[in-house]
Amino acid sequence: MRLFRLLTVLSFGALLLYAASGLPDRGDPDAPPHRVRSIAGSLGAAAYYIQHAQSDANTPNIVTVILADYRSYDTLGEATVIFTAGIICFLLLKRQKV
Amino acid sequence: MIDFVIGHYGYWFVIALLTIGLWGMLAKKNLVKKLIGMNIFQASVIMFYIASTTKWNATVPIIDPAVGSADATHYINPLPHTLMLTAIVVSVATTGVAFALLIMIYRRFKTLDEPTLLERMK
Amino acid sequence: MTLGSDSPIIVLTARMLAPFIQLFALYVVSHGHYSPGGGFQGGAMFAASVVLMRLVAGSAVGQVQFKSLWAVPLAVFGMFVYAGAGLLSMAMGGHYLDYDFLPMTWLDYPARHSFGILIVEAGVALGVTATMILLYDALIEGRADD
Numbered sequence: 001m002r003l004f005r006l007l008t009v010l011s012f013g014a015l016l017l018y019a020a021s022g023l024p025d026r027g028d029p030d031a032p033p034h035r036v037r038s039i040a041g042s043l044g045a046a047a048y049y050i051q052h053a054q055s056d057a058n059t060p061n062i063v064t065v066i067l068a069d070y071r072s073y074d075t076l077g078e079a080t081v082i083f084t085a086g087i088i089c090f091l092l093l094k095r096q097k098v
Numbered sequence: 099m100i101d102f103v104i105g106h107y108g109y110w111f112v113i114a115l116l117t118i119g120l121w122g123m124l125a126k127k128n129l130v131k132k133l134i135g136m137n138i139f140q141a142s143v144i145m146f147y148i149a150s151t152t153k154w155n156a157t158v159p160i161i162d163p164a165v166g167s168a169d170a171t172h173y174i175n176p177l178p179h180t181l182m183l184t185a186i187v188v189s190v191a192t193t194g195v196a197f198a199l200l201i202m203i204y205r206r207f208k209t210l211d212e213p214t215l216l217e218r219m220k
Numbered sequence: 221m222t223l224g225s226d227s228p229i230i231v232l233t234a235r236m237l238a239p240f241i242q243l244f245a246l247y248v249v250s251h252g253h254y255s256p257g258g259g260f261q262g263g264a265m266f267a268a269s270v271v272l273m274r275l276v277a278g279s280a281v282g283q284v285q286f287k288s289l290w291a292v293p294l295a296v297f298g299m300f301v302y303a304g305a306g307l308l309s310m311a312m313g314g315h316y317l318d319y320d321f322l323p324m325t326w327l328d329y330p331a332r333h334s335f336g337i338l339i340v341e342a343g344v345a346l347g348v349t350a351t352m353i354l355l356y357d358a359l360i361e362g363r364a365d366d
Contacts, residue, residue, distance in 0.1 A: 061160045076317070089198040093198050
């Protein structure tokens with residue numbers, strides 16, 4: 001059983017190593033996630049954020065602008081998730097009145 | 099070949115960390131150790147995203163007035179940073195709920211060891 | 221319920237350190253526009269200072285600083301600030317969370333967005349602070365009888 005688990009983990013790692021060889025080089029400025037326009041001509045999101053964050057929101061920190069302005073729905077859901085987790089912990093572990 | 103290694107060794111370390119986390123989740127008998135394995139797994143995924151944001155000769159995604167914002171190659175990719183900022187918060191939330199569930203399990207069955215737990219749950 | 225530390229050095233150091241941690245947390249929240257930081261990080265640091273006092277001086281003294289009962293209303297208030305910014309911009313005629321329609325007409329277009337980001341970060345910071353304290357209090361409660 002232990003050997004089976006070891007084989008599962010090792011084959012999973014080998015599969016990931018094989019898949020990682022297809023990733024673009026780390027640090028390559030022309031990699032698909034970083035480029036300004038894709039081959040089809042549509043705008044790349046990350047480059048758009050870098051170029052327009054300062055003029056759209058008057059804020060130099062691009063991560064803050066994406067977090068709270070461009071993707072604020074995402075952050076609202078995120079805050080709801082952590083709020084729900086806190087409430088669930090509170091309700092689960094509340095000392096029961098006997 | 100040397101370019102391939104330089105471009106990919108960061109991913110290999112992340113994959114090593116990810117298999118360690120998976121091993122902890124699969125093979126460890128104690129539920130707290132399984133939770134630690136899950137946290138290592140989450141940390142490796144976060145590190146993978148952060149590693150993929152790098153651009154050589156680029157700086158942090160805070161606009162420097164001296165550099166300007168016209169050329170996107172001067173700043174590393176800010177989008178995965180944002181996604182991982184929220185992923186860290188979700189990791190904290192899942193860890194908190196998991197600990198709450200573990201405390202409930204311990205109060206009911208007085209053990210966190212998986213075979214003993216399966217015995218007592220019969 | 222934790223009892224806290226017996227050593228006066230640890231208690232004194234933590235008491236001297238906690239206000240500065242809180243001040244730095246406020247700096248991280250309010251300076252998140254210009255440097256690494258923001259609501260999540262600043263809220264976690266503020267909660268760290270509260271948890272530090274609870275660990276060092278004991279839960280009973282920690283209640284003086286921040287009562288456990290306040291955590292749930294504060295988390296709800298933080299979420300309300302975030303959702304309220306969206307509802308306010310919706311009431312002024314825009315889309316949900318469209319900071320362009322916030323009722324600050326003396327500010328120009330990018331400055332309104334900057335102000336909206338500040339409101340949202342403050343709401344996130346309140347919610348994260350309260351939730352972290354809530355998690356700690358919930359996990360530490362009932363430790364003595366186990």
